[in-house]
Amino acid sequence: MDIKPTILIVEDEPNILRGLTDLFIFHGFNVESETDGQKGLERALAGQHACIILDVMLPSIDGFQICDAIRQHSQTQPILMLTAKNTEQDVINGLTLGADDYLAKPFSTAELVLRVTALIRRSGMTANESQLVINEHVNICTQKLTGVSYQKAMKYTRREVAILSYLKQKQTPVSREELLKQVWDYKSTDHLDTRTVDIHIAKLRKKIESDPKSPRHLVTFRGEGYQLLIG
Known part of the structure; x- marks a missing residue:
């Protein structure tokens, strides 16, 4: 018998929580x-979840604090954040703290299921090589x-390593749309906000560049991509 993946939803709106619970049970999840931020964090740290869905606005502590605390504990846990508004700052905050993806309310339930499924599928993949060497000063253990x-x-x-591994494999400029399809595993990018890619690139530059404002390794080619x- 197949073991159903378990997801954790931290959401304080009863109607939304009930709808999301029914939605994911229908699609084969436990x-x-x-509904409380602190309790959500405790459950997140105590259990094993295929994905964690976090609302931003929560009682006691917010979704940003939960995301940050989870990342201190695990770099591999898939996290998707639900934002009340598609604001630049909410997106930046969530992704900077380590969320893998975000979706702005109101959202399509079909899109949410697709994104969660993609996150879970990508999290189960392992890198082909155990070491990714950028230059003599920067190396990464991909496992x-x-x-x-x-x-x-x-x-x-895991998302950051996947981005670097894919870019190293390609050895040519890669567009945001291609990264969303190949690294985020989205089937279509027609209605997706590509800021997700830009923010991840900015985070990576802070980690692998000696001067992130003048990158020498993770570079942008205008009109072509990253x-x-x-070396």
Whole structure:
């Protein structure tokens, strides 16, 4: 018998929580839920979840604090955040703290299921090589999601390693749309906000570049996309 994946939903709106619970049970998931931020964090840290869905606005502590605390504990846990509004700052906050993806309310339930499914599928993939060497000062263990950058210890999320690994494999400029399809596993990017990619790139530059404002390795080619230059 197949074991159903378990997701955790932390959402304080009863009607939304009930709808999301029914939605994911219908699609073959086990669902755990909390309406309080602190209790949601405790459950997140105590259990094993295929994905955690976090609302931003919650009682006691907000979704940003929960996301940050989870990332201190695990770099690999898939996290999707639900934002009340598609504001630049909410998106930046969530992704900077380590969320893998976000969706703005009101959202399509079909889109939410697709994104969660994609997150879970990507989280189960392993890198083909155990070490990713950017230059003599920057190297990453793709299995442990840790590394050294200019003599500083670094932690990476699974998504960040997947981006770097894909860019290294391609060795040519890669568009935002291609990254969303190949790394985020989206089937279509027609209605997706590509800021998700830009924010992840900005985070990576802070980790692998000696001067993130003048990148030498993770560079942008106007009109073409991003390329990883090794050496």
